[in-house]
Amino acid sequence: MTIDTAAPPTPTTDRTGRLIALLVGSAFVVILNETIMSVALPELMREFDVPAATAQWLTTAFLLTMAVVIPITGFLLTRYPLRRVFMAAMISFTAGTLLAALAPTFAVLVAARAVQAVGTALMMPLLITTILNVVPAHRRGRMMGTVSIVISVAPAIGPTISGIVLDQLDWRWMFWLVLPIALVSLGLGAAWVRNVTEPIDVPIDVLSVVLSALAFGGLIYGLSSIGEAAAGDVPVSPAVPLVVGAAALVLFVLRQLSLRERALLDLRTFAHRTFTIAAGLVAVSMMALFGTLILLPIYLQNVLELSTLDTGLVLLPGGLTMGLLAPFVGRLFDQHGPRPLVAPGAALTAVALGLMSMFDTDTSQGTVVAIHVLMSVGLALMFTPLMTSALGSLPQHLYSHGSATVSTLQQVAGAAGTALFVTVMTRRSVADLESGSSVVDATAAGVHAALFYGGAISAVAVVVALFVRGPKSAAPVAEDVAEPVSL
Secondary structure, three states: OOOOOOOOOOHHHHHHHHHHHHHHHHHHHHHHOOOOOHHHHHHHHHHHOOOHHHHOHHHHHHHHHHHHHHHHHHHHHHHOOHHHHHHHHHHHHHHHHHHHHHOOOHHHHHHHHHHHHHHHHHHHHHHHHHHHHHOOHHHHHHHHHHHHHHHHHHHHHHHHHHHHHHHHOOOOHHHHOHHHHHHHHHHHHHHHOOOOOOOOOOOOOHHHHHHHHHHHHHHHHHHHHHHHHHOOOOOOOOHHHHHHHHHHHHHHHHHHHHHHHHOOOOHHHHHOHHHHHHHHHHHHHHHHHHHHHHHHHHHHHHOOOOOHHHHHHHHHHHHHHHHHHHHHHHHHHHHHOOHHHHHHHHHHHHHHHHHHOOOOOOOOHHHHHHHHHHHHHHHHHHHHHHHHHHHHOOOHHHHHHHHHHHHHHHHHHHHHHHHHHHHHHHHHHHHHHHOOOOHHHHHHHHHHHHHHHHHHHHHHHHHHHOOOOOOOOOOOOOOOOOOOOOO
8 A cells, every 4th residue: 555645735835825826816807907998998988978088098097096006015015914905905996896887977987997906006016025925936937927827818818808798798797797706805815814024114205105106107198198199189298298207207216216225116126137137028028918909909800890709809819828828937937947938938929029010901810819829928938937037036125126116117018018009000000091091901001010110129129038047046945844835
């Protein structure tokens, strides 16, 4: 008879795995809402009788709130227990979801989206900080692979889910279906979440909060409105918020450097070369992801004339690919480090964007799916190694600030990618329309131009990817020390 000598899971192991599973599931749900409204905008414009520039505030308000709250999360996770931050995040998200489902007017719906965004902004840095504190260094790749599912797949399948819901149900069901999940996460969090960090009683610098809001809020709003401005749909030139945001950002950086240990967002993270390079490549990856997320639905619906449901289904395989690959990429990172993954991933992303730039009015749906999957493979090879290398290279006291910094860069880069792609597409389309092209041909030409520029930016990332280094591995954990379970 064979005797099983493997030690049974310890209570510590069970609690840690359960905690991370809950945080991952909660983060996936809240971040999914970042892009879930995109396909619903035409229906909302009709119901509330608002123009496109006004309807866009459902996304812009979400991004603006994220941009204002995320830089503060480093302070919040240092100052307050993890349990309190989690409960605040889920209560805010749940309340915003309920308010959105019941919203009687467009203004109330926009306010509800902002309340939702507060919870979303808190959740991602909270998840990353928790993993860095409870998962041994030699297992972080696998756990960060799971986090990559949240970062990349949730926004990617948002349009798919909204397309499926809208094909059968009213737009309010996008919130009614999420509400029970949010309530379950809130209840489980109340029962399971325990503090894994030691709070430090640090004061908050009010001036830094104001400068942060002006800086990141101004940049996100300015970048988000560039595309609409190219079509003449915004009352204020994007240059105004961009200049205000840039000036406030300079003052914010100087203020943080002067405060050092008391900084709202500790920028000493950039003193670590690995963090700087990896975080920069994360930003480029997010530009590519969000740029294509906004451009491909326009191409599929306005050029190939697909329905919202078919558009969502065409984009679904790419999102699923990133989700399926993320755990395997995490394991490969733990074994081989970042370079064998990041450089090929950057190359695949650049090639895919180059191929997308050849899309025209005769491109088949199968070709679109195949190339989108290729880009998804490239991004999947990049996200986990870059996130793990960036944050794993920091000392423990900078974990919360590092995760807040990376999350802020993701939001700014996502807005920048959207602005770049939409602006190039709009300007090229307008020029072709003026020269006598049809709307379909002009839109196809605009998509071609935008994706060509995206491919050029990604090509630069291929070179930078060669300089990525992995964090120094911690000593292996002894066999009798409890480790978090794999998800």
